[in-house]
Amino acid sequence: MVPPIILNMLSGLGVRLLVFALLVLLVFFLPRMLPGDPVEVFLSSDLSRNLNGAESAELRAQFGLAGDWPQQLGVYLWDLIRGDLGYSVPHAAPVSELLRASIPWTLLLISCAAPIFLFVGAAGGIEAGKAPGAFFDRIATGVVMVVASIPPFTSAVLLLLAFGILWPVLPSGGSEPFFPSSNPLQRDFDIARHAVLPVLALSLHEISRFYFLARGEAITLSQRPFILNACGRGIKGWRLRTTYYGRSLFPVFLARMSDALTGLFGAVLFVEIVFSYPGTGHLIYNAILDRDYILLQGAVIVMAGLVLLLNWIIDAVATSLARRG
Amino acid sequence: MLGYWSPITQSTGFISRGAIAAAGVLVMAGFALSESLPQYKTSPDVLQAPSMEHWLGTNGIGQDVFVGLVRAAPITVFLALITATAALVLALAASSLAAFGGSRIRSAILRLVDVLQVIPSILLLLLLAAWIQPGFLGLVVLLSLTGWHEDVRVALPILLRELTRENVHFARRMGASRRYCLRHHILPAIWPAIVGLFLQNVRQAALKTAGFGFLGLTDPRLLTWGSMIQDSMDYLYTEAWLWLLLPPAGALSLFLVGILIIGEGYMSNGSLSGKEHHDPR
Numbered sequence: 001m002v003p004p005i006i007l008n009m010l011s012g013l014g015v016r017l018l019v020f021a022l023l024v025l026l027v028f029f030l031p032r033m034l035p036g037d038p039v040e041v042f043l044s045s046d047l048s049r050n051l052n053g054a055e056s057a058e059l060r061a062q063f064g065l066a067g068d069w070p071q072q073l074g075v076y077l078w079d080l081i082r083g084d085l086g087y088s089v090p091h092a093a094p095v096s097e098l099l100r101a102s103i104p105w106t107l108l109l110i111s112c113a114a115p116i117f118l119f120v121g122a123a124g125g126i127e128a129g130k131a132p133g134a135f136f137d138r139i140a141t142g143v144v145m146v147v148a149s150i151p152p153f154t155s156a157v158l159l160l161l162a163f164g165i166l167w168p169v170l171p172s173g174g175s176e177p178f179f180p181s182s183n184p185l186q187r188d189f190d191i192a193r194h195a196v197l198p199v200l201a202l203s204l205h206e207i208s209r210f211y212f213l214a215r216g217e218a219i220t221l222s223q224r225p226f227i228l229n230a231c232g233r234g235i236k237g238w239r240l241r242t243t244y245y246g247r248s249l250f251p252v253f254l255a256r257m258s259d260a261l262t263g264l265f266g267a268v269l270f271v272e273i274v275f276s277y278p279g280t281g282h283l284i285y286n287a288i289l290d291r292d293y294i295l296l297q298g299a300v301i302v303m304a305g306l307v308l309l310l311n312w313i314i315d316a317v318a319t320s321l322a323r324r325g
Numbered sequence: 326m327l328g329y330w331s332p333i334t335q336s337t338g339f340i341s342r343g344a345i346a347a348a349g350v351l352v353m354a355g356f357a358l359s360e361s362l363p364q365y366k367t368s369p370d371v372l373q374a375p376s377m378e379h380w381l382g383t384n385g386i387g388q389d390v391f392v393g394l395v396r397a398a399p400i401t402v403f404l405a406l407i408t409a410t411a412a413l414v415l416a417l418a419a420s421s422l423a424a425f426g427g428s429r430i431r432s433a434i435l436r437l438v439d440v441l442q443v444i445p446s447i448l449l450l451l452l453l454a455a456w457i458q459p460g461f462l463g464l465v466v467l468l469s470l471t472g473w474h475e476d477v478r479v480a481l482p483i484l485l486r487e488l489t490r491e492n493v494h495f496a497r498r499m500g501a502s503r504r505y506c507l508r509h510h511i512l513p514a515i516w517p518a519i520v521g522l523f524l525q526n527v528r529q530a531a532l533k534t535a536g537f538g539f540l541g542l543t544d545p546r547l548l549t550w551g552s553m554i555q556d557s558m559d560y561l562y563t564e565a566w567l568w569l570l571l572p573p574a575g576a577l578s579l580f581l582v583g584i585l586i587i588g589e590g591y592m593s594n595g596s597l598s599g600k601e602h603h604d605p606r
Binding site for chain 2 (some may be wrong): 015016018019023026027030031145146148149150151152153154157158160161165259262263265266269270273274284285287288293296297300303304307308311
C-alpha cells in the first residue's frame with residue numbers, strides 16, 4: 001500500500017507537470033498566433049537591415065520557424081528536451097548560458113531575504129497577536145499597513161534614493177564592483193554590500209504578508225487551551241513565543257509560502273530592475289526591451305519550471321507537517 | 326433569530342453601496358473634469374521645479390506633473406475598480422456554478438483553481454504584455470483572468486456554508502422560491518464577504534497595473550501613476566526626483582492605504598468578525 005503522502009505528492013507533481021506542459025505550448029503558440037511575424041518584428045527593431053531571401057530563410061531556421069507548425073513544434077520540443085533554449089542575438093550568447101549566469105543572483109536575493117521576512121513577520125505578528133489592540137499591536141499594525149501599501153518598486157526606489165544616492169553608504173546598482181577584487185574575501189564582502197539594499201527592499205515588501213498571517217494565527221492561538229495553560233504555568237518571554245506560538249505557526253507559514261512564491265518572484269523582478277541587479281528579472285526585462293523573444297521565451301519557461309518545482313517541494317513538506325497536526 | 330442580523334447587514338450594505346456609488350461619481354467627475362483640464366502636453370520648459378505656474382514642476386519633456394497626476398487619477402482608479410469587479414464576477418460565477426452544479430462540476434472547478442494557483446502568473450503576464458502592450462481593456466482582461474481564482478477559494482466555502490444553513494432549509498420548507506432565498510437569506514449573509522473580497526481585489530489590481538505601468542509594458546498612451554513613476558526613474562540622480570517621483574508614488578500609496586483602511590473599518594464594523602462571533606452555532 002502506497003502511503004497517502006506519496007500519493008498526494010504525486011498528484012501535486014501531476015498538476016504541476018500539466019501546468020508546465022501547457023505553459024510550454026503557450027510559449028510556443030503565442031508568437032505564432034499573434035499577428036505579425038517574429039522575424040519581421042525582430043527586423044523592424046533597431047537591428048534592422050535589408051536581407052536577401054537566403055539570409056531571411058537562414059534566420060527563419062535559426063528562429064525555429066522553418067517548415068509547418070507540427071514540424072516547428074517537434075524541433076522546438078526536441079531542443080527543449082536537450083536543454084537547448086535557442087540563441088540570443090542581442091546578447092550574442094546561448095540563452096541557457098545567460099540563464100545559468102543570472103539564476104544564482106536571483107536565488108541569492110531570495111535566500112537572503114526569506115529568513116528576514118519570515119522571522120520579522122513571525123516575531124512581529126506573534127507579539128501583536130498575543131495582545132490585539134494593545135500599544136505594540138496598534139503601532140506595528142499601522143506601520144505594516146502603510147508599508148504594505150507602498151508598491152514594491154516604489155519602496156525599492158525610495159531605498160535606492162535614501163541609501164544609494166542621497167546618503168551614499170551603499171552601492172546603488174549591480175551585484176559587485178565593475179572590476180571585482182581578486183581577493184576572494186574582499187569579493188564576498190563586495191557582493192554582500194551590493195546585496196544589502198535589494199534584499200532589504202524585497203523583505204520589506206514580503207514582511208506584511210507574513211505579519212498579518214502570524215498576527216491572525218496568534219490571535220486564535222491565544223484562545224487555545226495549551227497556550228492558556230502555558231501562560232497559567234508562568235511560561236513567558238522567549239520560550240512562550242518560540243516553543244508555543246512559533247512552532248504552531250510553522251505549518252501555516254509553509255503553506256502560505258507555496259502560495260507566496262509566485263509573488264516573491266514577481267517582487268524580485270521589480271527589485272532587480274530598480275537596482276540593475278544582474279538576476280533573471282533584469283534579464284527578462286531587458287529581453288522585453290530588446291524584443292529578444294527567444295531569450296524571453298527561454299527565461300519564462302525555465303523560471304516557471306523553477307517556481308513550480310520549489311512550490312511543489314514546499315507544498316509536499318507543508319502537507320506532511322499538516323498531517324502531523 | 327432569523328431577522329437578527331438584517332439591520333446590520335442592511336446598514337453595512339447601504340454603506341458599501343454608498344461608497345461604491347461615491348467612487349463611481351468621483352471617477353465620472355474625474356473623467357468629465359479631465360476634458361476641461363489643461364492638456365498634458367510637451368513644452369520647452371523641461372524639468373522645471375515647482376512654481377506658481379507649474380504647481381508640481383514639469384518632467385523631462387516639459388509636461389506639467391500636476392496635470393498628469395490629476396489626469397492619471399481617474400484612469401488608475403477606474404482601472405483598478407473595473408479589474409476588481411471583473412475578477413469578482415468571474416469568481417462568483419465559478420463559485421455558484423460549483424455550489425449549484427453538482428459534485429462533478431464542483432471538483433472540476435476546484436481542480437481548475439488548483440491549476441491556476443500554481444501558475445506563475447507574473448511570468449505569463451510579462452510574456453503576454455511584452456507582445457501585445459495592453460491598453461485599458463487589455464489590462465482589465467489580462468488581470469481579471471489571472472486573478473479570479475484566489476477569490477473562489479474564499480467565496481466557495483462561505484457560499485456552501487450559507488446554502489446549508491437552517492434558515493434556508495426552513496424557508497424552502499415553508500414554500501419560498503429559490504430566488505427568494507437567494508435574495509433574502511443568502512445574499513445578505515455573503516454580502517460582507519463579497520465587499521471584503523472586492524476591496525482586496527482593488528488593491529491587488531491597483532498594485533499590478535501600477536507594476537505594469539512602471540515596467541512600461543502598457544500602451545504608452547495610457548497615463549497611470551505607475552507610468553509616471555517610471556518616467557521619474559531617469560532623474561533619480563538629479564534634484565528632479567522630488568517632484569517627479571514623490572507625487573505619483575504618494576498618490577498611489579495613499580489610494581492603497583485608503584482601500585485598506587476602508588476594508589479594515591468595514592470588517593471591524595461587525596460584518597465579518599462580528600457575525601462569526603455571534604453565530605448561534
